[in-house]
Amino acid sequence: GAGVSQSPRYKVAKRGQDVALRCDPISGHVSLFWYQQALGQGPEFLTYFQNEAQLDKSGLPSDRFFAERPEGSVSTLKIQRTQQEDSAVYLCASSIRQDTGELFFGEGSRLTVL
Amino acid sequence: DQQVKQNSPSLSVQEGRISILNCDYTNSMFDYFLWYKKYPAEGPTFLISISSIKDKNEDGRFTVFLNKSAKHLSLHIVPSQPGDSAVYFCAASGGGSNYKLTFGKGTLLTVNP
Numbered sequence: 707g708a709g710v711s712q713s714p715r716y717k718v719a720k721r722g723q724d725v726a727l728r729c730d731p732i733s734g735h736v737s738l739f740w741y742q743q744a745l746g747q748g749p750e751f752l753t754y755f756q757n758e759a760q761l762d763k764s765g766l767p768s769d770r771f772f773a774e775r776p777e778g779s780v781s782t783l784k785i786q787r788t789q790q791e792d793s794a795v796y797l798c799a800s801s802i803r804q805d806t807g808e809l810f811f812g813e814g815s816r817l818t819v820l
Numbered sequence: 821d822q823q824v825k826q827n828s829p830s831l832s833v834q835e836g837r838i839s840i841l842n843c844d845y846t847n848s849m850f851d852y853f854l855w856y857k858k859y860p861a862e863g864p865t866f867l868i869s870i871s872s873i874k875d876k877n878e879d880g881r882f883t884v885f886l887n888k889s890a891k892h893l894s895l896h897i898v899p900s901q902p903g904d905s906a907v908y909f910c911a912a913s914g915g916g917s918n919y920k921l922t923f924g925k926g927t928l929l930t931v932n933p
Contacts (some may be wrong), residue, residue, distance in 0.1 A: 752823065765920075
């Protein structure tokens with residue numbers, strides 16, 4: 707497809723489980739972002755990659771959150787020992803540029819932690 | 821501390837009339853502003869943007885106005901159509917981290933036929 711693809715679309719995890727969320731950005735897009743959107747809130751920045759380099763991870767809530775983009779295309783957001791407050795929609799976005807903020811978002815992965 | 825505020829959680833207008841969505845920001849370092857539109861179960865899609873060197877940007881039925889002194893921007897949709905019904909997010913970037921967007925909480929627009 708031509709857009710940003712995320713999987714799984716829905717994930718239910720028991721508290722304490724590890725989860726991995728995948729993002730396939732638009733081909734050729736240099737920049738990749740992860741955002742977290744809690745219910746009733748706007749998306750909040752988690753981390754930013756330029757190609758395979760993670761240039762900013764200041765938004766990751768704790769060291770249980772880890773993101774990688776080893777070959778500069780597909781990215782994975784991993785959450786270890788999930789907690790109820792991790793329940794949210796995790797949005798991936800890509801851009802051909804690193805500025806202007808005109809991002810192309812995926813449909814998101816909705817994580818529910820029980 | 822919300823740096824981008826959308827104080828109206830919802831707005832309802834009649835088809836054909838004007839929709840005005842408002843957004844305020846507190847960070848004077850923001851220099852680029854965007855509006856995103858989001859349908860249920862979809863990701864946000866880019867709608868229109870404006871740089872701080874301008875005070876107006878128009879794209880078809882959509883116009884964004886920026887008042888830097890008031891730290892306020894608004895999105896005008898004329899004429900409104902039922903397909904415009906969605907959540908609209910205001911976002912801003914700047915201050916050296918011009919790749920990082922700060923979003924408001926969104927405004928749900930409902931356009932009634």
